[in-house]
Amino acid sequence: MAPKVNYPQRMCVACRERFEQKFLLRLQCKEQKLSAFSGLGRSFYLCLSCVEDEKRVTRALARACKSGDMKYLSTQLKEIITDVRQS
Ligand SMILES: [Zn+2]
Numbered sequence: 693m694a695p696k697v698n699y700p701q702r703m704c705v706a707c708r709e710r711f712e713q714k715f716l717l718r719l720q721c722k723e724q725k726l727s728a729f730s731g732l733g734r735s736f737y738l739c740l741s742c743v744e745d746e747k748r749v750t751r752a753l754a755r756a757c758k759s760g761d762m763k764y765l766s767t768q769l770k771e772i773i774t775d776v777r778q779s
């Protein structure tokens with residue numbers, strides 16, 4: 693039998709499927725402010741296909757951040773994605 697390689701899998705909070713970390717965006721929410729994960733505190737993951745699905749992703753963010761401010765969340769997410777892609 694071929695050896696099985698196990699990659700750590702993380703769950704996307706929007707679709708609840710598991711992916712390798714490289715297919716996920718790691719975020720955090722502190723005092724209802726959404727940001728890219730800074731290395732400290734609690735974080736959560738979104739898969740790249742959910743990130744493209746604005747309705748689904750905003751609902752998941754509202755849950756993760758315990759915030760009902762959908763407009764802020766989706767604007768903030770777009771900024772984070774732009775930053776991530778530039779770096
Ligand atoms: Zn997902």
